[in-house]
Amino acid sequence: MAIDRRAFIRLGLGGLLLGPAMVMAGTGAGRQRLLSCRSDDSGGHFLSMVDVDGGRLLDVALPGRGHGLAVDPMQLRAAVFARRPGTFAWIVDLASGQVSHRIAAAPGRHFYGHGQFTADGARLLCSENDYASGDGVIGVYDASDSYRRLGELPSHGVGPHEIRLLADGRTLVIANGGIRTHPDLPRVKSNLASMRPNLAYVDVASGRLLHRHEPEGRWHQLSIRHIDVSPDDRVAVAMQFEGDSRLLPPLIAIQQAEQPMRLLSAPDGVQRRLRNYCGSVAFDADGRRFAVSSPRGGLVTFWSAGGDYLGLHDQADACGIGRTDGGGQGFVVSDGGGAVARVDEDLVATARTSFSGYRWDNHLLTLRR
Amino acid sequence: MPNRIILMLALLLSHATARAYDFQAVTDRHVLPTYRNLAERTAELDAAARAYCAGPSGSALAHLQAGYRGAFLAWQGAQHLRFGPVQYLSREYRFELWPDERGAVGRHLGQLLDDPALQQADFDISQKSVAVQGFSAMERLLFAGTTPDATACRLVVAIAANLRDMAEGIVSDWSTGDDPYVRYFAVPAPGNPLFASEAELAGRLLNSLHTELELIVAQKLARPLDKSLDRARGKRAEGWRSRTGLPAIAANLAACHALYRHAFAPELADASPDPQIEAAFAQAGSTLERLQMPLADAVADPGQRALVEQLQAELSALKQLLARDLTAALGLSLGFNSLDGD
Numbered sequence: 001m002a003i004d005r006r007a008f009i010r011l012g013l014g015g016l017l018l019g020p021a022m023v024m025a026g027t028g029a030g031r032q033r034l035l036s037c038r039s040d041d042s043g044g045h046f047l048s049m050v051d052v053d054g055g056r057l058l059d060v061a062l063p064g065r066g067h068g069l070a071v072d073p074m075q076l077r078a079a080v081f082a083r084r085p086g087t088f089a090w091i092v093d094l095a096s097g098q099v100s101h102r103i104a105a106a107p108g109r110h111f112y113g114h115g116q117f118t119a120d121g122a123r124l125l126c127s128e129n130d131y132a133s134g135d136g137v138i139g140v141y142d143a144s145d146s147y148r149r150l151g152e153l154p155s156h157g158v159g160p161h162e163i164r165l166l167a168d169g170r171t172l173v174i175a176n177g178g179i180r181t182h183p184d185l186p187r188v189k190s191n192l193a194s195m196r197p198n199l200a201y202v203d204v205a206s207g208r209l210l211h212r213h214e215p216e217g218r219w220h221q222l223s224i225r226h227i228d229v230s231p232d233d234r235v236a237v238a239m240q241f242e243g244d245s246r247l248l249p250p251l252i253a254i255q256q257a258e259q260p261m262r263l264l265s266a267p268d269g270v271q272r273r274l275r276n277y278c279g280s281v282a283f284d285a286d287g288r289r290f291a292v293s294s295p296r297g298g299l300v301t302f303w304s305a306g307g308d309y310l311g312l313h314d315q316a317d318a319c320g321i322g323r324t325d326g327g328g329q330g331f332v333v334s335d336g337g338g339a340v341a342r343v344d345e346d347l348v349a350t351a352r353t354s355f356s357g358y359r360w361d362n363h364l365l366t367l368r369r
Numbered sequence: 370m371p372n373r374i375i376l377m378l379a380l381l382l383s384h385a386t387a388r389a390y391d392f393q394a395v396t397d398r399h400v401l402p403t404y405r406n407l408a409e410r411t412a413e414l415d416a417a418a419r420a421y422c423a424g425p426s427g428s429a430l431a432h433l434q435a436g437y438r439g440a441f442l443a444w445q446g447a448q449h450l451r452f453g454p455v456q457y458l459s460r461e462y463r464f465e466l467w468p469d470e471r472g473a474v475g476r477h478l479g480q481l482l483d484d485p486a487l488q489q490a491d492f493d494i495s496q497k498s499v500a501v502q503g504f505s506a507m508e509r510l511l512f513a514g515t516t517p518d519a520t521a522c523r524l525v526v527a528i529a530a531n532l533r534d535m536a537e538g539i540v541s542d543w544s545t546g547d548d549p550y551v552r553y554f555a556v557p558a559p560g561n562p563l564f565a566s567e568a569e570l571a572g573r574l575l576n577s578l579h580t581e582l583e584l585i586v587a588q589k590l591a592r593p594l595d596k597s598l599d600r601a602r603g604k605r606a607e608g609w610r611s612r613t614g615l616p617a618i619a620a621n622l623a624a625c626h627a628l629y630r631h632a633f634a635p636e637l638a639d640a641s642p643d644p645q646i647e648a649a650f651a652q653a654g655s656t657l658e659r660l661q662m663p664l665a666d667a668v669a670d671p672g673q674r675a676l677v678e679q680l681q682a683e684l685s686a687l688k689q690l691l692a693r694d695l696t697a698a699l700g701l702s703l704g705f706n707s708l709d710g711d
Contacts, residue, residue: 039705041692043587067711083711113711184473188462188499225711240710246548246562272562279710295706297565319706336705359705 032342033057035078036320036334036364037066040357047080047092049367052332052340054353058097063088067113068162069365072121072143078365079115079124084161085183086111089126091147101147106139108132109152110183114162117143118204119169125204127160127174128152134180134191136160138172138202153207156200158191164229166201171210173235174200177223179242192242197224199237199255213261215239219249226280230287234305237261238278238292251278252292254307266301266309273297279319280363284329284345291331291343295319295362300333302347311347315339320364334360390567390636393555395574399631400554401544403447403624408536410436410443411529418529422522430516433525434611437511440532441465441504441613445620449581449628452573453550454542460535463495463502467607468588473500478509478524487523494527495534502531512610572701574632575691576708578625582688585618590681593668601674603665614664618680619657626650633695642694649687656680 031051039045045065049058060080067083075094082088089111091101105111108130115126124141136155141147157176164173178197179189197220201210215222221243228236237253250263251274265271275296283290289310293300295317302310313333318341320334329345338358342351417436421429444464447455455461466474477500486492494502507528510521517525543550557564564570593606593614606614629646637643660667660676667673692703 184471184476185462185466185499188459190459190499192459248562269560272560273565275562277710279706295710296708298707316702317704317707319710336707337702362706362711 030369031055032324032332032369033367034322034332034334034340034364035069035071035367037062037069037080037361039065039359039361041359047078047090048358049094050340050355052342052351052353054355056355058092058094060090060092060097060099062090066361068115068363070115070117070124071365071367072117073119074121075367077143079117081111081113081115081126083361084111084113085129085131085181085186086113087183089115089124091124091143103141103147103149106149109137109139110181112136112159112161116163116165116172119165123150125163125165125172127155127163129159129181131182134158136174136176138163138174138207153202153204154209156202156209156212157198158195159197159223161225162227164227164235165204166229166233167231170204172202172204173227173229174202175224175227175237176200176212177225178220179223189242192221195223195242196220197222197239199224199227199235199261211258213255215253215261215263219263222249222251226278228281228283228290230283230290230305232287233257234283234287236281236283236290236292236303236305238281240278241276245276247276248272249276251276251294252281252301252303254303254305262307264303264307264309266312270299270301270309270312273299274301280321282321282323282331284323284331285325286329288329289347291321291333293319293321293333295336300331300343313341313343313347313349315341315349319362320360322364322366325366326369332364332366334364336360390571390632392557392567392570392632395628395631396543396551396555399627400450401540403450404536404540404543407440407443407447408533408540410440411533411536414440415526415529415533418522418526421517422519422526425516425522430511434511437504437507438611438613438616441508441608441611442616442620444504445613445617446624448584448621449577449624451577451580453554454539457538457542459499460539462499463535464532465504466500467505468592468605469500469505473498474505475509477501478506481524482520487520492523492527494524494531502528504532507532508608508610568701571632571699572704573708574628575695575701576703578628579688579691579703581621581625582684582691585621586681586684586688589614589618589621590677590684593664594674594677594681595668598669598671598674601669603669606663606665606668609663609665612663612665615657615660615667618664619654622650622653622657633699636699640698642690642698646687646690646695649683649690653680653683653687656683 033051035049045062047060065083066080068081070079078092087105089103093100109128112127126139128137128139137152139152140150155174159177159179160174161177162175176198178195180191198212198214200212222239226238235255239251250265252264253261255261274294277296279293279295281292298316300313317336318333322332324330331343333341336359338355340353344350414436417433421433477498553563557570608614
């Protein structure tokens with residue numbers, strides 16, 4: 001009876017705040033599946049799982065706009081993070097589609113929109129803001145104990161955004177975007193004149209800073225926001241320029257170990273099209289190449305892991321990028337019009353699936369097959 | 370045969386004419402007059418603030434409050450332009466912070482009034498929290514039911530000067546100097562670093578218009594309405610202290626309509642969906658006129674509340690006409706990731 005009542009209360013709240021979660025188990029096996037946040041045309045926000053052939057596999061209604069995602073190593077659970085300055089991070093059981101845990105931001109903290117499970121799946125790491133001091137922190141949550149917050153590490157910068165673990169499982173790479181925000185003033189960037197972004201390497205066990213890297217001084221307004229890491233620990237960096245919109249700074253970088261960050265520019269005509277804004281970055285499955293989306297210019301650029309410009313793919317309002325998994329070293333690209341395009345290993349768009357009524361949000365994550 | 374060629378030429382010409390957006394005209398007849406009006410009204414507010422604080426009196430306060438309303442409504446008439454110089458230096462948030470769900474304006478204002486820095490000669494409000502820099506903070510100082518004292522006056526004068534400076538800054542960033550924004554705005558073309566095509570710029574304007582309607586429907590009306598009559602929350606209405614909630618929405622709609630007429634109506638040349646869009650603007654305008662009390666009271670009044678709900682439904686329908694029918698007719702996209710990234 002007590003259990004029934006609790007279940008009923010949860011259901012009641014669900015109906016009010018969350019809407020139904022829908023799962024169609026069994027479909028999509030063998031097809032490339034992807035997870036992404038999306039919005040609909042009537043102001044609803046969801047975490048959705050689909051396959052690239054158009055199968056709609058899962059919809060979880062969210063209390064606000066979602067942003068980044070993480071999946072545990074077993075692919076049993078996904079974590080979805082609220083868009084900054086966010087107050088929720090939810091854990092979704094991928095088999096049932098049920099929300100198993102709802103993590104609220106700790107007092108004095110807000111989420112920045114990205115996170116990672118540790119390699120053993122035991123911990124969830126989240127980029128967060130200590131908004132009174134403005135210091136970035138990485139919240140550490142115990143996945144085996146109802147996502148209890150165990151504590152936090154310093155991010156060694158302001159405005160940590162996307163985070164990634166290196167292959168050793170102990171070193172966390174943090175994109176400290178440099179932009180200070182406060183939940184009282186959502187979306188207001190309060191320190192653009194003095195911002196100093198960095199890429200920080202931090203020991204997860206101790207929180208100790210191993211080394212960090214900044215763009216050269218004249219480009220201190222290049223906000224380092226999104227990163228991906230290759231199997232051999234190269235870090236691809238996608239940035240957004242907060243300075244004078246008429247300048248054309250490099251927006252993409254590659255960095256490895258303790259070497260300095262190498263800023264990369266596309267050929268002039270292409271660089272101009274990026275509009276000083278990159279939205280998302282992903283390596284392909286073997287780490288030889290990476291792709292960077294520029295939604296304001298409506299294109300994706302491709303780069304070798306060594307930093308050579310390889311070409312581009314036109315897709316209006318495209319932002320989410322993931323690697324194609326298993327067979328074919330390509331990419332999957334989503335856009336705000338609902339399309340998901342596949343780019344093959346020759347960097348040619350080969351297929352496009354339209355999800356009517358979906359506005360795919362900034363990031364996607366492809367699942368292993 | 371010649372007839373067919375003439376017909377083809379005529380078709381080609383009419384097509385070319387129909388799709389030549391005139392962004393220079395949008396700039397000259399809509400954008401710049403809008404910002405010049407904002408600069409003039411904020412300059413009047415600045416003068417009224419200095420006059421009141423130099424010699425406080427009942428009539429000087431009334432003049433200052435009228436100056437506030439005039440400048441605030443000029444800002445409301447510019448709020449739909451969400452691109453370019455108004456976004457430099459977070460100006461749009463510094464003009465007004467609304468909605469303010471966490472009560473930042475009241476809290477930051479209280480802290481600043483107690484801050485000794487306010488009394489120093491080198492006090493610079495543009496370095497303080499965006500929450501205290503604009504209309505939202507000034508409204509609390511002018512319409513609190515008490516006359517502003519000397520401390521409040523320091524802040525009122527500083528805010529008014531800040532508003533005037535920002536408005537003048539927008540006008541000059543658009544139109545003067547070595548590299549004015551109009552140089553990019555008026556000529557979308559490949560190689561233009563801000564707008565590479567007419568469709569992109571037209572889409573940006575349409576998104577601006579759509580976003581303003583969304584703000585009215587989902588925030589300005591929905592927040593005070595809440596779910597039902599007994600849950601109405603009048604003090605969630607924008608400008609409830611100065612009773613500018615409905616005049617603000619009227620200014621927003623007039624501005625949206627003007628932008629539509631300058632930018633998009635010529636492309637449609639009276640064809641669908643132009644008559645439907647015109648009818649929707651007219652219908653919303655007439656509903657607005659039938660509202661006889663301030664928004665904060667209307668949402669809690671059994672008779673008037675239905676009209677507020679009707680206005681909300683009519684504006685939702687107008688929003689749909691723009692998002693669905695106008696985008697289809699002109700081959701435009703509203704954009705999503707491209708306009709609001711992270």
